[in-house]
Amino acid sequence: xxxxxxxxxxxxxxxxxxxxxxxxxxxxxxxxxxxxxxxxxxxxxxxxxxxxxxxxxxxxxxxxxxxxxxxxxxxxxxxxxxxxxxxxxxxxxxxxxxxxxxxxxxxxxxx
Amino acid sequence: xxxxxxxxxxxxxxxxxxxxxxxxxxxxxxxxxxxxxxxxxxxxxxxxxxxxxxxxxxxxxxxxxxxxxxxxxxxxxxxxxxxxxxxxxxxxxxxxxxxxxxxxxxxxxxxxxx
Numbered sequence: 001x002x003x004x005x006x007x008x009x010x011x012x013x014x015x016x017x018x019x020x021x022x023x024x025x026x027x028x029x030x031x032x033x034x035x036x037x038x039x040x041x042x043x044x045x046x047x048x049x050x051x052x053x054x055x056x057x058x059x060x061x062x063x064x065x066x067x068x069x070x071x072x073x074x075x076x077x078x079x080x081x082x083x084x085x086x087x088x089x090x091x092x093x094x095x096x097x098x099x100x101x102x103x104x105x106x107x108x109x110x111x
Numbered sequence: 112x113x114x115x116x117x118x119x120x121x122x123x124x125x126x127x128x129x130x131x132x133x134x135x136x137x138x139x140x141x142x143x144x145x146x147x148x149x150x151x152x153x154x155x156x157x158x159x160x161x162x163x164x165x166x167x168x169x170x171x172x173x174x175x176x177x178x179x180x181x182x183x184x185x186x187x188x189x190x191x192x193x194x195x196x197x198x199x200x201x202x203x204x205x206x207x208x209x210x211x212x213x214x215x216x217x218x219x220x221x222x223x224x225x
Contacts, residue, residue: 004153034213043115043202043216044154089154099214101146101154 003027004092006102014110019077021105023090026071030092030100035064035075038087038104047088048075080109113137115217117203123223124193132188132220136205143186144206144214145178147199154202160186161208193224 005024013019021035031052036044050057050064050073057064063076077084087106093099116135124130136143145157156170160180171177175193180186190197200221204214 002153006153036213036216041218043117043204043218044214045216046213049213091154099156103151103153 002103003030004090004100004102006088006090006105008105009103010106010108012108012110013080015082016079019075019080019084019107019109021075021077021088021090021107023073023075023102024071025073025092025100027092027094027100028068028071029094032093033064033066033073034091034093034099035062036089036091036101037084038089044089077107080107082109082111085109115203115205115215117201117217117220119220120218121221121223123225126195126224127192129189129191130193130222132190132201132203132222134186134188134203134205134217136184136186136203137215138184140205140207140215141183142206142208143180144204145186145188146202146204148202148219149196149199157188157201190222193222195224198222198224 003026034049035047037047038044048059048062066073085108087104089101089104091099091101118133141162143160146154158178159167175191178188200219202219204216206214
């Protein structure tokens with residue numbers, strides 16, 4: 001039962017352009033959402049989060065948008081840099097121990 | 112240490128053998144989680160420890176899986192009588208318990224059951 005879905009397994013963008021990673025969820029009770037970034041042979045690292053009471057959260061080049069009516073969130077990276085190349089996981093949470101992850105999207109930023 | 116440490120980084124075992132995976136969380140982190148990632152899948156929650164409370168084992172896929180956390184620090188995930196479907200990357204994470212902090216993950220243990 002995949003409650004969090006990332007339908008694009010991969011995304012390729014040019015350096016300097018915008019990267020948009022998408023995530024859909026099915027459980028309307030999720031109230032906290034996070035994005036993690038994972039490099040090969042390393043564990044995922046926390047990137048940015050958003051509470052369901054907000055529709056946007058920004059941190060430097062990274063912005064997360066939440067559309068509750070559509071049960072959709074997205075991560076925007078502007079401008080994209082080659083060092084951003086990684087696998088990005090979105091996650092949704094009901095409580096601390098119930099974080100559900102998507103399958104990940106591999107982002108490649110070409111110089 | 113500065114991060115979450117997991118050992119071994121890779122483990123190849125024969126079907127039917129038992130394996131133990133170890134996790135050293137960040138010092139002071141009261142919450143510890145185990146997840147696994149099978150090929151092409153997201154991170155699947157397995158078990159959660161919070162302080163001295165009883166662990167939440169609701170994600171363990173079968174009774175062949177167990178975990179303990181000694182002294183509120185190091186955790187061991189044990190898989191008995193391993194099966195090929197147990198092959199995955201097993202990730203441990205720790206946190207201060209606040210959702211705003213997110214989790215800090217270790218590099219994982221890649222388990223291959225042959």
